[in-house]
Amino acid sequence: MNETAAVSPRRPTRPLTLAHRTNPVTVGGDAPVSVQSMTTTKTADVEGTLQQIYALYGAGADIVRCTCNDADAAAGLAHIVPRSPVPLVADVHNSHRMALAALEAGVHCLRLNPGNIRRPEHIKLIASEARDRGVPIRIGVNGGSLDESLYRKYGGKVTPEAMVESAQMELAYFAEVDFDQVKISVKASNVPLMIEAYRQLSEVTDHPLHLGVTEAGPPPAGLIKATAGIAALLAEGIGDTIRYSLTADPVEEAKAGRQLLEAMGLRERKGLDLIACPSCGRAEVDVIQVAGDAQTALEKLNLPIQVAVMGCVVNGPGEARDADLGIAAGHRKGHLFVKGQVVKVVPEPEMVDALVEWAHRIAEEGVEGALSHADAGAQAEAEADRAALLVEQGADVNHAEQRVDLIRRRISE
Numbered sequence: 510m511n512e513t514a515a516v517s518p519r520r521p522t523r524p525l526t527l528a529h530r531t532n533p534v535t536v537g538g539d540a541p542v543s544v545q546s547m548t549t550t551k552t553a554d555v556e557g558t559l560q561q562i563y564a565l566y567g568a569g570a571d572i573v574r575c576t577c578n579d580a581d582a583a584a585g586l587a588h589i590v591p592r593s594p595v596p597l598v599a600d601v602h603n604s605h606r607m608a609l610a611a612l613e614a615g616v617h618c619l620r621l622n623p624g625n626i627r628r629p630e631h632i633k634l635i636a637s638e639a640r641d642r643g644v645p646i647r648i649g650v651n652g653g654s655l656d657e658s659l660y661r662k663y664g665g666k667v668t669p670e671a672m673v674e675s676a677q678m679e680l681a682y683f684a685e686v687d688f689d690q691v692k693i694s695v696k697a698s699n700v701p702l703m704i705e706a707y708r709q710l711s712e713v714t715d716h717p718l719h720l721g722v723t724e725a726g727p728p729p730a731g732l733i734k735a736t737a738g739i740a741a742l743l744a745e746g747i748g749d750t751i752r753y754s755l756t757a758d759p760v761e762e763a764k765a766g767r768q769l770l771e772a773m774g775l776r777e778r779k780g781l782d783l784i785a786c787p788s789c790g791r792a793e794v795d796v797i798q799v800a801g802d803a804q805t806a807l808e809k810l811n812l813p814i815q816v817a818v819m820g821c822v823v824n825g826p827g828e829a830r831d832a833d834l835g836i837a838a839g840h841r842k843g844h845l846f847v848k849g850q851v852v853k854v855v856p857e858p859e860m861v862d863a864l865v866e867w868a869h870r871i872a873e874e875g876v877e878g879a880l881s882h883a884d885a886g887a888q889a890e891a892e893a894d895r896a897a898l899l900v901e902q903g904a905d906v907n908h909a910e911q912r913v914d915l916i917r918r919r920i921s922e
Protein backbone atom coordinates (compact mmCIF):
# COMPACT_ATOMS: atom_id res chain seq x y z
CA MET A 510 0.00 0.00 0.00
CA ASN A 511 0.96 3.65 -0.18
CA GLU A 512 3.00 2.95 -3.30
CA THR A 513 2.19 6.08 -5.26
CA ALA A 514 4.33 9.16 -5.03
CA ALA A 515 1.22 11.31 -4.56
CA VAL A 516 0.98 10.08 -0.95
CA SER A 517 4.03 10.89 1.17
CA PRO A 518 5.44 8.20 3.45
CA ARG A 519 3.63 7.99 6.79
CA ARG A 520 5.09 10.15 9.52
CA PRO A 521 6.53 7.74 12.12
CA THR A 522 4.37 7.54 15.23
CA ARG A 523 4.55 5.37 18.32
CA PRO A 524 1.85 2.73 18.11
CA LEU A 525 -0.79 2.01 20.71
CA THR A 526 -3.35 -0.77 20.78
CA LEU A 527 -7.04 -0.79 21.62
CA ALA A 528 -7.05 -4.21 23.25
CA HIS A 529 -10.33 -5.73 22.10
CA ARG A 530 -10.49 -9.41 23.11
CA THR A 531 -10.75 -10.84 19.58
CA ASN A 532 -10.23 -7.85 17.34
CA PRO A 533 -7.49 -5.60 18.74
CA VAL A 534 -6.74 -2.50 16.66
CA THR A 535 -3.35 -0.83 16.62
CA VAL A 536 -3.25 2.88 15.86
CA GLY A 537 -0.01 4.46 14.70
CA GLY A 538 3.33 2.87 13.85
CA ASP A 539 2.99 0.92 10.64
CA ALA A 540 -0.59 -0.19 11.35
CA PRO A 541 -3.03 0.60 8.54
CA VAL A 542 -4.86 3.91 8.93
CA SER A 543 -8.07 2.95 10.73
CA VAL A 544 -11.63 4.16 10.28
CA GLN A 545 -13.76 5.37 13.18
CA SER A 546 -17.35 6.39 13.56
CA MET A 547 -19.68 7.20 16.43
CA THR A 548 -23.06 5.82 17.41
CA THR A 549 -26.06 8.15 17.52
CA THR A 550 -28.20 5.96 19.78
CA LYS A 551 -28.60 6.45 23.51
CA THR A 552 -25.80 4.30 24.94
CA ALA A 553 -28.22 3.10 27.62
CA ASP A 554 -30.16 1.42 24.79
CA VAL A 555 -27.92 -1.64 24.65
CA GLU A 556 -29.61 -3.53 21.81
CA GLY A 557 -30.10 -0.44 19.65
CA THR A 558 -26.50 0.64 20.15
CA LEU A 559 -25.13 -2.82 19.39
CA GLN A 560 -27.22 -2.95 16.23
CA GLN A 561 -25.66 0.32 15.10
CA ILE A 562 -22.14 -0.83 16.07
CA TYR A 563 -22.59 -3.94 13.90
CA ALA A 564 -23.87 -1.78 11.02
CA LEU A 565 -20.80 0.47 11.35
CA TYR A 566 -18.50 -2.55 11.48
CA GLY A 567 -20.14 -3.92 8.33
CA ALA A 568 -19.66 -0.56 6.60
CA GLY A 569 -15.93 -0.48 7.32
CA ALA A 570 -15.45 1.00 10.81
CA ASP A 571 -12.48 -0.44 12.71
CA ILE A 572 -13.25 1.45 15.93
CA VAL A 573 -16.56 2.83 17.25
CA ARG A 574 -17.14 5.59 19.78
CA CYS A 575 -20.16 5.83 22.05
CA THR A 576 -21.06 8.67 24.33
CA CYS A 577 -20.73 8.06 28.04
CA ASN A 578 -22.71 11.01 29.31
CA ASP A 579 -24.50 9.61 32.35
CA ALA A 580 -24.67 6.63 34.70
CA ASP A 581 -27.17 4.81 32.46
CA ALA A 582 -24.83 5.19 29.49
CA ALA A 583 -21.93 3.79 31.52
CA ALA A 584 -24.09 0.86 32.63
CA GLY A 585 -25.06 0.32 28.98
CA LEU A 586 -21.38 0.21 28.01
CA ALA A 587 -20.78 -2.58 30.54
CA HIS A 588 -23.23 -4.71 28.53
CA ILE A 589 -22.15 -3.48 25.09
CA VAL A 590 -18.36 -3.88 25.42
CA PRO A 591 -18.29 -7.70 25.67
CA ARG A 592 -20.62 -8.04 22.65
CA SER A 593 -19.03 -5.45 20.38
CA PRO A 594 -17.18 -6.76 17.29
CA VAL A 595 -14.80 -3.76 17.36
CA PRO A 596 -12.94 -1.81 20.07
CA LEU A 597 -15.08 0.83 21.75
CA VAL A 598 -14.11 4.34 22.73
CA ALA A 599 -16.10 6.12 25.44
CA ASP A 600 -16.66 9.78 24.65
CA VAL A 601 -16.47 11.79 27.85
CA HIS A 602 -17.18 15.49 28.39
CA ASN A 603 -17.32 17.57 31.55
CA SER A 604 -17.42 14.79 34.14
CA HIS A 605 -14.29 12.95 35.19
CA ARG A 606 -16.60 10.53 36.99
CA MET A 607 -17.98 9.41 33.65
CA ALA A 608 -14.44 8.65 32.46
CA LEU A 609 -13.85 6.48 35.53
CA ALA A 610 -17.24 4.81 35.07
CA ALA A 611 -16.41 4.05 31.42
CA LEU A 612 -13.15 2.43 32.52
CA GLU A 613 -15.14 0.29 34.96
CA ALA A 614 -17.38 -0.70 32.04
CA GLY A 615 -14.31 -2.11 30.28
CA VAL A 616 -14.05 0.26 27.30
CA HIS A 617 -10.97 -0.08 25.10
CA CYS A 618 -10.20 3.65 24.92
CA LEU A 619 -11.35 6.98 26.32
CA ARG A 620 -11.78 10.27 24.54
CA LEU A 621 -11.32 13.32 26.76
CA ASN A 622 -11.90 16.93 25.74
CA PRO A 623 -9.27 19.08 27.50
CA GLY A 624 -11.59 22.05 27.06
CA ASN A 625 -14.13 20.72 29.50
CA ILE A 626 -12.37 18.43 31.99
CA ARG A 627 -9.95 21.00 33.32
CA ARG A 628 -9.00 20.22 36.89
CA PRO A 629 -5.47 18.77 36.90
CA GLU A 630 -6.22 16.32 39.71
CA HIS A 631 -9.16 14.92 37.73
CA ILE A 632 -7.12 14.59 34.54
CA LYS A 633 -4.30 12.85 36.38
CA LEU A 634 -6.69 10.51 38.22
CA ILE A 635 -8.22 9.39 34.92
CA ALA A 636 -4.79 8.93 33.33
CA SER A 637 -3.55 6.87 36.28
CA GLU A 638 -6.56 4.56 36.13
CA ALA A 639 -6.21 4.23 32.34
CA ARG A 640 -2.48 3.49 32.72
CA ASP A 641 -3.14 0.73 35.27
CA ARG A 642 -5.69 -0.88 32.94
CA GLY A 643 -3.68 -0.47 29.73
CA VAL A 644 -6.41 1.67 28.19
CA PRO A 645 -5.30 4.42 25.75
CA ILE A 646 -6.79 7.91 25.79
CA ARG A 647 -7.48 10.25 22.92
CA ILE A 648 -6.88 13.89 23.73
CA GLY A 649 -9.70 15.35 21.67
CA VAL A 650 -9.05 19.07 21.28
CA ASN A 651 -11.95 20.80 19.58
CA GLY A 652 -11.72 24.30 18.14
CA GLY A 653 -15.26 24.99 19.33
CA SER A 654 -14.58 24.15 22.99
CA LEU A 655 -11.08 25.42 23.61
CA ASP A 656 -10.01 26.17 27.16
CA GLU A 657 -10.93 29.79 28.10
CA SER A 658 -7.39 30.64 29.20
CA LEU A 659 -6.06 29.65 25.76
CA TYR A 660 -8.71 31.76 24.00
CA ARG A 661 -7.56 34.74 25.96
CA LYS A 662 -3.88 33.99 25.44
CA TYR A 663 -4.36 33.88 21.67
CA GLY A 664 -6.36 37.08 21.44
CA GLY A 665 -9.86 35.60 21.66
CA LYS A 666 -9.33 33.48 18.57
CA VAL A 667 -9.07 29.78 17.87
CA THR A 668 -5.67 29.37 16.28
CA PRO A 669 -3.64 26.30 15.34
CA GLU A 670 -1.13 27.29 18.00
CA ALA A 671 -3.83 27.44 20.70
CA MET A 672 -5.14 24.00 19.74
CA VAL A 673 -1.66 22.47 19.76
CA GLU A 674 -0.93 24.07 23.13
CA SER A 675 -4.15 22.65 24.55
CA ALA A 676 -3.04 19.13 23.54
CA GLN A 677 0.44 19.71 24.97
CA MET A 678 -0.96 20.89 28.31
CA GLU A 679 -2.97 17.69 28.59
CA LEU A 680 0.05 15.60 27.60
CA ALA A 681 2.06 17.27 30.37
CA TYR A 682 -0.54 16.24 32.98
CA PHE A 683 -0.44 12.69 31.63
CA ALA A 684 3.37 12.67 31.78
CA GLU A 685 3.20 13.56 35.48
CA VAL A 686 1.57 10.20 36.14
CA ASP A 687 3.75 8.39 33.61
CA PHE A 688 0.97 7.80 31.08
CA ASP A 689 1.81 7.91 27.39
CA GLN A 690 -0.75 5.68 25.64
CA VAL A 691 -2.15 8.71 23.88
CA LYS A 692 -3.51 9.67 20.49
CA ILE A 693 -4.46 13.22 19.71
CA SER A 694 -6.95 15.12 17.58
CA VAL A 695 -7.13 18.86 16.95
CA LYS A 696 -10.41 19.15 15.07
CA ALA A 697 -12.08 22.27 13.79
CA SER A 698 -14.96 22.88 11.42
CA ASN A 699 -12.79 25.30 9.47
CA VAL A 700 -10.75 23.16 7.07
CA PRO A 701 -7.63 25.36 6.65
CA LEU A 702 -7.47 25.83 10.44
CA MET A 703 -7.75 22.12 11.04
CA ILE A 704 -5.08 21.30 8.44
CA GLU A 705 -2.64 23.79 9.91
CA ALA A 706 -3.30 22.62 13.49
CA TYR A 707 -2.51 19.01 12.56
CA ARG A 708 0.60 20.07 10.62
CA GLN A 709 1.91 21.95 13.62
CA LEU A 710 0.98 19.15 15.99
CA SER A 711 2.80 16.59 13.84
CA GLU A 712 5.96 18.66 14.21
CA VAL A 713 5.96 18.56 17.99
CA THR A 714 4.76 15.05 18.87
CA ASP A 715 5.11 11.46 17.69
CA HIS A 716 1.83 10.36 19.27
CA PRO A 717 -0.60 8.91 16.71
CA LEU A 718 -3.03 11.45 15.27
CA HIS A 719 -6.78 11.04 14.84
CA LEU A 720 -7.95 13.20 11.93
CA GLY A 721 -11.32 14.84 11.47
CA VAL A 722 -13.17 17.97 10.45
CA THR A 723 -15.66 18.51 13.24
CA GLU A 724 -19.29 19.41 12.58
CA ALA A 725 -18.71 19.04 8.84
CA GLY A 726 -22.49 19.00 8.32
CA PRO A 727 -24.77 17.00 6.03
CA PRO A 728 -23.59 15.47 2.74
CA PRO A 729 -22.60 16.44 0.13
CA ALA A 730 -20.99 19.59 1.59
CA GLY A 731 -20.00 17.75 4.79
CA LEU A 732 -18.36 14.98 2.81
CA ILE A 733 -16.43 17.49 0.74
CA LYS A 734 -15.21 19.45 3.77
CA ALA A 735 -14.16 16.33 5.66
CA THR A 736 -12.47 14.84 2.61
CA ALA A 737 -10.62 18.08 1.87
CA GLY A 738 -9.14 18.22 5.36
CA ILE A 739 -8.46 14.54 5.94
CA ALA A 740 -7.14 13.77 2.45
CA ALA A 741 -4.81 16.77 2.41
CA LEU A 742 -3.17 15.57 5.62
CA LEU A 743 -3.05 11.90 4.65
CA ALA A 744 -1.34 12.91 1.40
CA GLU A 745 1.36 14.54 3.54
CA GLY A 746 1.77 11.32 5.53
CA ILE A 747 -0.02 12.78 8.56
CA GLY A 748 -2.76 10.77 10.27
CA ASP A 749 -3.15 7.32 11.81
CA THR A 750 -6.92 7.04 12.24
CA ILE A 751 -9.78 9.06 10.73
CA ARG A 752 -13.37 9.98 11.36
CA TYR A 753 -15.89 11.70 9.12
CA SER A 754 -18.23 13.78 11.31
CA LEU A 755 -21.34 13.97 9.15
CA THR A 756 -24.87 15.04 9.94
CA ALA A 757 -26.13 11.76 8.54
CA ASP A 758 -26.57 8.09 9.37
CA PRO A 759 -23.16 7.17 10.87
CA VAL A 760 -23.00 4.25 8.44
CA GLU A 761 -22.32 6.94 5.81
CA GLU A 762 -19.36 8.12 7.92
CA ALA A 763 -17.87 4.63 8.08
CA LYS A 764 -18.38 4.09 4.35
CA ALA A 765 -16.83 7.45 3.51
CA GLY A 766 -13.81 6.80 5.71
CA ARG A 767 -13.24 3.42 4.22
CA GLN A 768 -13.71 4.65 0.67
CA LEU A 769 -11.29 7.53 1.17
CA LEU A 770 -8.56 5.23 2.45
CA GLU A 771 -9.14 2.80 -0.41
CA ALA A 772 -9.14 5.61 -2.96
CA MET A 773 -5.80 6.86 -1.61
CA GLY A 774 -4.28 3.39 -1.69
CA LEU A 775 -3.97 3.32 2.10
CA ARG A 776 -6.24 0.29 2.63
CA GLU A 777 -6.97 -2.82 0.61
CA ARG A 778 -10.29 -2.68 -1.20
CA LYS A 779 -12.89 -4.40 0.95
CA GLY A 780 -16.00 -3.79 -1.06
CA LEU A 781 -17.32 -2.53 -4.35
CA ASP A 782 -15.64 0.33 -6.20
CA LEU A 783 -18.14 1.44 -8.81
CA ILE A 784 -16.80 3.78 -11.43
CA ALA A 785 -18.98 5.26 -14.14
CA CYS A 786 -18.47 7.65 -17.00
CA PRO A 787 -20.04 11.09 -16.62
CA SER A 788 -22.08 10.42 -19.78
CA CYS A 789 -22.06 12.64 -22.84
CA GLY A 790 -23.71 13.00 -26.22
CA ARG A 791 -22.56 9.52 -27.18
CA ALA A 792 -24.33 7.78 -24.31
CA GLU A 793 -26.61 5.01 -25.51
CA VAL A 794 -28.29 4.53 -22.15
CA ASP A 795 -29.27 6.53 -19.05
CA VAL A 796 -25.88 6.12 -17.31
CA ILE A 797 -27.08 7.63 -14.02
CA GLN A 798 -29.95 5.13 -13.81
CA VAL A 799 -27.87 2.09 -14.77
CA ALA A 800 -25.00 3.08 -12.46
CA GLY A 801 -27.47 3.54 -9.58
CA ASP A 802 -29.10 0.16 -10.24
CA ALA A 803 -25.70 -1.51 -10.53
CA GLN A 804 -24.53 0.09 -7.27
CA THR A 805 -27.61 -1.19 -5.44
CA ALA A 806 -27.34 -4.71 -6.87
CA LEU A 807 -23.57 -5.11 -6.51
CA GLU A 808 -23.13 -3.47 -3.12
CA LYS A 809 -25.05 -6.32 -1.51
CA LEU A 810 -22.51 -8.85 -2.78
CA ASN A 811 -19.76 -7.31 -0.64
CA LEU A 812 -17.04 -8.24 -3.13
CA PRO A 813 -13.72 -6.39 -3.44
CA ILE A 814 -14.18 -5.60 -7.09
CA GLN A 815 -14.00 -2.55 -9.35
CA VAL A 816 -16.92 -2.30 -11.75
CA ALA A 817 -17.35 0.25 -14.53
CA VAL A 818 -20.62 1.47 -16.05
CA MET A 819 -19.94 3.24 -19.34
CA GLY A 820 -22.41 5.03 -21.55
CA CYS A 821 -21.16 3.81 -24.91
CA VAL A 822 -19.23 0.99 -26.48
CA VAL A 823 -17.26 3.47 -28.59
CA ASN A 824 -15.04 4.52 -25.71
CA GLY A 825 -16.28 2.57 -22.68
CA PRO A 826 -14.26 -0.67 -22.68
CA GLY A 827 -11.05 1.19 -23.54
CA GLU A 828 -11.50 4.01 -21.02
CA ALA A 829 -12.31 1.55 -18.25
CA ARG A 830 -9.85 -1.16 -19.25
CA ASP A 831 -8.35 -1.29 -15.74
CA ALA A 832 -11.70 -2.16 -14.13
CA ASP A 833 -12.17 -5.81 -13.20
CA LEU A 834 -15.56 -5.79 -14.83
CA GLY A 835 -17.66 -3.33 -16.77
CA ILE A 836 -20.54 -2.77 -19.12
CA ALA A 837 -20.87 -0.37 -22.02
CA ALA A 838 -24.08 0.40 -23.85
CA GLY A 839 -24.51 0.39 -27.59
CA HIS A 840 -27.31 -0.41 -30.05
CA ARG A 841 -29.72 -1.35 -27.25
CA LYS A 842 -27.26 -3.93 -26.00
CA GLY A 843 -24.87 -4.16 -23.08
CA HIS A 844 -21.29 -5.04 -23.92
CA LEU A 845 -19.86 -6.74 -20.90
CA PHE A 846 -16.11 -6.54 -20.52
CA VAL A 847 -13.50 -7.97 -18.16
CA LYS A 848 -10.25 -5.98 -17.93
CA GLY A 849 -11.21 -4.20 -21.16
CA GLN A 850 -11.95 -7.38 -23.12
CA VAL A 851 -15.57 -7.81 -24.25
CA VAL A 852 -16.76 -11.20 -23.00
CA LYS A 853 -20.50 -11.13 -23.64
CA VAL A 854 -23.19 -9.04 -25.29
CA VAL A 855 -26.58 -8.94 -23.55
CA PRO A 856 -29.90 -7.18 -24.25
CA GLU A 857 -29.98 -3.72 -22.64
CA PRO A 858 -32.53 -4.62 -19.91
CA GLU A 859 -30.24 -7.42 -18.71
CA MET A 860 -27.16 -5.25 -18.18
CA VAL A 861 -27.30 -5.11 -14.38
CA ASP A 862 -28.15 -8.83 -14.00
CA ALA A 863 -25.19 -9.67 -16.24
CA LEU A 864 -22.89 -7.55 -14.08
CA VAL A 865 -24.03 -9.40 -10.96
CA GLU A 866 -23.52 -12.80 -12.62
CA TRP A 867 -20.01 -11.94 -13.81
CA ALA A 868 -19.04 -10.31 -10.51
CA HIS A 869 -19.75 -13.67 -8.88
CA ARG A 870 -17.75 -15.42 -11.56
CA ILE A 871 -14.73 -13.16 -11.00
CA ALA A 872 -15.02 -13.63 -7.22
CA GLU A 873 -15.08 -17.40 -7.64
CA GLU A 874 -12.64 -17.93 -10.50
CA GLY A 875 -10.57 -14.77 -10.68
CA VAL A 876 -10.14 -12.58 -13.76
CA GLU A 877 -8.35 -15.25 -15.83
CA GLY A 878 -10.99 -17.83 -14.99
CA ALA A 879 -13.77 -15.43 -15.95
CA LEU A 880 -12.06 -14.57 -19.23
CA SER A 881 -12.05 -18.27 -20.15
CA HIS A 882 -15.87 -18.08 -20.29
CA ALA A 883 -15.86 -15.28 -22.88
CA ASP A 884 -18.31 -15.78 -25.76
CA ALA A 885 -16.35 -16.38 -28.93
CA GLY A 886 -18.16 -13.74 -30.97
CA ALA A 887 -18.52 -11.07 -28.28
CA GLN A 888 -15.45 -9.03 -29.16
CA ALA A 889 -16.37 -9.01 -32.87
CA GLU A 890 -19.98 -8.01 -32.10
CA ALA A 891 -18.75 -5.16 -29.92
CA GLU A 892 -16.41 -4.00 -32.68
CA ALA A 893 -19.29 -4.06 -35.18
CA ASP A 894 -21.56 -2.05 -32.85
CA ARG A 895 -18.74 0.38 -32.17
CA ALA A 896 -18.13 0.89 -35.90
CA ALA A 897 -21.87 1.30 -36.56
CA LEU A 898 -22.15 3.92 -33.83
CA LEU A 899 -19.19 5.81 -35.18
CA VAL A 900 -20.87 5.91 -38.60
CA GLU A 901 -24.23 6.97 -37.09
CA GLN A 902 -22.88 9.52 -34.65
CA GLY A 903 -19.68 10.55 -36.35
CA ALA A 904 -16.34 10.79 -34.61
CA ASP A 905 -17.31 14.12 -33.06
CA VAL A 906 -20.65 13.41 -31.44
CA ASN A 907 -20.39 16.37 -29.13
CA HIS A 908 -19.96 18.64 -32.16
CA ALA A 909 -16.84 20.14 -30.66
CA GLU A 910 -15.22 20.75 -34.05
CA GLN A 911 -18.38 22.50 -35.33
CA ARG A 912 -18.25 24.75 -32.30
CA VAL A 913 -14.57 25.48 -32.85
CA ASP A 914 -15.40 26.48 -36.44
CA LEU A 915 -18.12 28.82 -35.20
CA ILE A 916 -15.74 30.33 -32.65
CA ARG A 917 -13.10 30.89 -35.33
CA ARG A 918 -15.65 32.57 -37.59
CA ARG A 919 -16.86 34.79 -34.76
CA ILE A 920 -13.32 35.85 -33.96
CA SER A 921 -12.46 36.64 -37.57
CA GLU A 922 -15.70 38.62 -38.21
Ligand code: SF4
Pocket residue numbers: 786787788789790791792793819820821822823824825828
Ligand atom coordinates in the same frame (compact mmCIF):
# COMPACT_ATOMS: atom_id res chain seq x y z
S1 SF4 B 1 -17.77 8.78 -24.76
FE1 SF4 B 1 -19.02 7.04 -24.04
S2 SF4 B 1 -17.94 6.31 -22.25
FE2 SF4 B 1 -17.14 8.37 -22.63
S3 SF4 B 1 -18.44 9.78 -21.42
FE3 SF4 B 1 -19.40 9.61 -23.44
S4 SF4 B 1 -20.89 7.97 -23.16
FE4 SF4 B 1 -19.48 7.77 -21.50
